[in-house]
Amino acid sequence: MEKENKQCDCKNKKDEFLEKLFEEYLPEKDNLIQMLNEVQEHYGYVPMHVQKELSEYLKIPMAEIYGVVTFYSRFSLEPQGKYKISVCLGTACFVKGSQKIMDRLTDRLKIGPGETTKDGLFTIEQTRCVGACGLAPVFTINGEVYGRASVQKLDQVLDELINKEKQNA
Amino acid sequence: MKTLEEIHEIREEKRKELDLRVNTKADTREKHILVCQGTGCTSSKSPEILENFRRILKEKNIENVRVIKTGCFGLCAKGPIVIIRPEDTFYAMVTPEDCEEIIQTHIVEGKRVERLLCKDIDGKIVNSLDELNFYKKQKRIALKNCGVINPEDIDEYIAFNGYKALERVLDVMSPEEVIEVISKSGLRGRGGAGFPTGKKWELTRASKGKQKYVVCNADEGDPGAFMDRSILEGDPHSVLEAMIIAGYSIGANKGYIYVRAEYPIAVKRLDIAIKQARDYGILGKNIFGSGFDFDIEIRLGAGAFVCGEETALLESIEGKRGQPRVKPPYPAESGLWGKPTLINNVETYANIAQIILKGADWFSSIGTEKSKGTKVFALGGNVNNIGLVEVPMGTTLREIVYDIGGGIPNGRDFKAAQTGGPSGGCIPKEHLDTPIDYESLKEIGSMMGSGGLIVMDDTKCMVSLAKFYLEFTVSESCGKCTPCRIGTKRMLEILENLCNGKGEEIDIYRLETLAKNIQKSSICGLGQSAPNPVLSTLNYFREEFKEHAIDKVCRTAECKALATIGIDEEKCKGCGLCQKHCPVNAIKGEGREKRVIDQSICIKCGTCIATCPFHAIN
Numbered sequence: 001m002e003k004e005n006k007q008c009d010c011k012n013k014k015d016e017f018l019e020k021l022f023e024e025y026l027p028e029k030d031n032l033i034q035m036l037n038e039v040q041e042h043y044g045y046v047p048m049h050v051q052k053e054l055s056e057y058l059k060i061p062m063a064e065i066y067g068v069v070t071f072y073s074r075f076s077l078e079p080q081g082k083y084k085i086s087v088c089l090g091t092a093c094f095v096k097g098s099q100k101i102m103d104r105l106t107d108r109l110k111i112g113p114g115e116t117t118k119d120g121l122f123t124i125e126q127t128r129c130v131g132a133c134g135l136a137p138v139f140t141i142n143g144e145v146y147g148r149a150s151v152q153k154l155d156q157v158l159d160e161l162i163n164k165e166k167q168n169a
Numbered sequence: 170m171k172t173l174e175e176i177h178e179i180r181e182e183k184r185k186e187l188d189l190r191v192n193t194k195a196d197t198r199e200k201h202i203l204v205c206q207g208t209g210c211t212s213s214k215s216p217e218i219l220e221n222f223r224r225i226l227k228e229k230n231i232e233n234v235r236v237i238k239t240g241c242f243g244l245c246a247k248g249p250i251v252i253i254r255p256e257d258t259f260y261a262m263v264t265p266e267d268c269e270e271i272i273q274t275h276i277v278e279g280k281r282v283e284r285l286l287c288k289d290i291d292g293k294i295v296n297s298l299d300e301l302n303f304y305k306k307q308k309r310i311a312l313k314n315c316g317v318i319n320p321e322d323i324d325e326y327i328a329f330n331g332y333k334a335l336e337r338v339l340d341v342m343s344p345e346e347v348i349e350v351i352s353k354s355g356l357r358g359r360g361g362a363g364f365p366t367g368k369k370w371e372l373t374r375a376s377k378g379k380q381k382y383v384v385c386n387a388d389e390g391d392p393g394a395f396m397d398r399s400i401l402e403g404d405p406h407s408v409l410e411a412m413i414i415a416g417y418s419i420g421a422n423k424g425y426i427y428v429r430a431e432y433p434i435a436v437k438r439l440d441i442a443i444k445q446a447r448d449y450g451i452l453g454k455n456i457f458g459s460g461f462d463f464d465i466e467i468r469l470g471a472g473a474f475v476c477g478e479e480t481a482l483l484e485s486i487e488g489k490r491g492q493p494r495v496k497p498p499y500p501a502e503s504g505l506w507g508k509p510t511l512i513n514n515v516e517t518y519a520n521i522a523q524i525i526l527k528g529a530d531w532f533s534s535i536g537t538e539k540s541k542g543t544k545v546f547a548l549g550g551n552v553n554n555i556g557l558v559e560v561p562m563g564t565t566l567r568e569i570v571y572d573i574g575g576g577i578p579n580g581r582d583f584k585a586a587q588t589g590g591p592s593g594g595c596i597p598k599e600h601l602d603t604p605i606d607y608e609s610l611k612e613i614g615s616m617m618g619s620g621g622l623i624v625m626d627d628t629k630c631m632v633s634l635a636k637f638y639l640e641f642t643v644s645e646s647c648g649k650c651t652p653c654r655i656g657t658k659r660m661l662e663i664l665e666n667l668c669n670g671k672g673e674e675i676d677i678y679r680l681e682t683l684a685k686n687i688q689k690s691s692i693c694g695l696g697q698s699a700p701n702p703v704l705s706t707l708n709y710f711r712e713e714f715k716e717h718a719i720d721k722v723c724r725t726a727e728c729k730a731l732a733t734i735g736i737d738e739e740k741c742k743g744c745g746l747c748q749k750h751c752p753v754n755a756i757k758g759e760g761r762e763k764r765v766i767d768q769s770i771c772i773k774c775g776t777c778i779a780t781c782p783f784h785a786i787n
Binding site (some may be wrong): 029030031032033034036037046047065066068070071072073074075089090091092093094095096100127128129130131133135136139147152 | 208209212213245246248249334387389390392393394399417430431434468469470471473474485486487488489490548549551555556587590621623625629635641647752774
């Protein structure tokens with residue numbers, strides 16, 4: 001469940017990951033979104049210097065790449081928290097009360113959807129349908145689905161994570 | 170590479186081996202334990218169940234029993250589901266710890282594990298799939314193989330007549346003949362708009378140009394809809410086969426499947442399916458020795474609802490922001506990289522091979538006059554049997570909600586059903602007997618949409634539902650055209666005011682005018698249909714809007730700013746259930762006393778309303 005936060009600190013030298021990425025994809029413009037998906041997956045966000053590298057490699061202006069990154073909700077410009085909690089606000093979950101779970105979560109962590117707590121532990125996201133409508137309402141933590149959820153269940157899981165982090169600290 | 174003869178051999182042998190999957194009287198000593206590995210069941214530990222079965226069988230040295238990974242059985246509410254064939258025993262809500270008992274009791278001792286048998290809504294124990302009311306009115310065409318075959322094994326697809334339609338098309342049919350069959354069948358686009366599929370193929374074939382493309386729209390963004398995902402997870406080869414047939418018919422050699430990155434299991438299975446098809450020579454050069462070449466690539470979406478719109482999807486495949494293009498020209502003339510492009514939805518493709526094999530007349534004999542065949546719905550919300558259902562066109566909403574869906578839980582009343590997601594509308598109680606097809610739904614102000622069908626009980630506020638959909642549209646509007654970008658935002662503000670008790674009577678008029686203007690002036694389908702949820706709720710539940718605007722009352726207490734919750738003294742039996750569930754202890758009273766809510770403490774969360782078995786709180 002824990003996701004390693006791979007902060008990229010290489011300012012000038014190209015890292016191994018990018019080299020491999022450029023080997024895998026030809027410098028064709030339509031590969032941009034596929035490559036960004038992999039970058040997001042690897043770093044947990046799309047760092048500015050990677051956008052520059054992509055711009056040079058694919059011969060696409062930076063502004064256009066930035067436009068694409070900000071258009072799609074999967075890509076983020078900021079590093080994500082260690083635990084990414086997504087509450088499904090699809091219709092099936094909404095009808096079954098997922099908004100209450102979201103309200104509770106934003107209330108407890110004191111951040112809004114799309115934001116990360118200052119300690120870098122939690123990011124809240126709202127998603128539209130993870131496809132587990134049979135288990136509605138659901139939330140996910142780093143991709144693991146918690147089905148038939150409730151405010152109580154969220155509290156319980158959140159307490160466990162916070163306690164675990166306290167012990168580790 | 171496999172020759173046609175080899176494929177025929179695989180089909181024959183594998184079909185014999187798999188007879189027990191579809192025939193309860195199959196003459197075999199083998200047993201297959203089928204474990205659903207769709208997203209729903211996977212989320213509640215079905216991979217672990219699969220592993221446990223395999224491990225225990227190995228430990229106990231049991232032979233003649235195979236554990237099979239399958240796609241969705243449909244009844245997601247009862248997941249994780251395990252089915253044992255050939256006897257067709259249906260175990261519901263299985264946990265990894267139950268595996269030991271199932272193997273010992275069912276496999277070794279030959280008795281059923283009574284406590285895990287699935288119960289129907291009426292409490293009756295169900296012995297097999299067919300006995301469930303949920304399945305009785307269904308007719309499976311697009312979902313034919315889901316839950317029957319292992320989606321990661323091409324041989325199993327071939328066993329159930331897979332790639333036989335392709336063989337026939339390449340062997341004896343001309344492209345024109347294929348298109349004629351599809352046209353004659355009456356198949357219409359299952360993505361929502363219902364454009365005749367044969368016509369689309371014909372137009373793309375007629376477009377001039379050497380390079381053409383076939384695209385599969387698997388960007389299922391409608392929240393609460395999971396039909397396409399289940400088809401890709403349960404039967405990916407049916408989509409590949411149809412795309413190859415489409416390529417042959419319109420004269421294209423390249424296909425793209427644009428699928429949501431949020432569907433990792435579907436992507437993985439598609440990936441496996443494409444690799445297997447290439448290994449067998451079913452994708453690639455000179456397919457089945459016919460001289461026809463075709464290959465397919467997967468393109469991942471990155472989380473933008475608007476990319477389900479066909480021209481926005483094409484932009485996204487090209488690596489750009491997914492903003493729709495102005496039509497015409499339509500993709501059939503100028504699509505991907507300006508070349509003629511055929512775009513169909515997953516479910517549409519899933520019907521193609523069946524139509525070729527069984528004929529246009531067979532397909533057009535199912536359904537209504539103008540809507541042929543079946544439609545898959547993702548049934549969700551306040552309904553007992555949440556899951557995936559496939560019914561003939563023309564089935565009524567009442568049949569889907571009550572006969573298949575098993576009615577509304579907790580003894581509540583049906584208030585409305587929502588079809589078509591953020592582009593569709595509500596169907597109120599008085600239209601429960603409307604046959605579901607493209608025309609009828611449009612007539613009553615909703616639309617078929619991709620197939621999300623969300624049932625709502627009488628605790629749901631229709632104004633806040635309209636607000637919910639507008640929130641969705643506002644955050645997903647791509648921003649290209651003004652009516653959608655700014656208009657929907659203004660609509661949302663009005664709705665927020667209504668829900669917060671700051672509305673005025675004139676707001677209803679404002680909403681309506683704005684909605685109609687946005688419908689007329691937006692560029693793409695997203696904007697043109699964004700006002701639909703508002704207009705249709707206004708149409709059927711205008712009283713509720715008026716109560717919000719004028720009386721500042723929300724009858725369901727969902728709009729917290731407007732609610733005061735009270736307990737009906739006559740109906741209250743003093744059971745105390747509400748008191749137990751109240752998170753802030755606002756409910757007073759002891760023993761069998763009638764309960765009272767302390768308004769100074771109440772946070773209007775509505776928990777008590779939902780828990781009261783006598784509907785005494787509102």
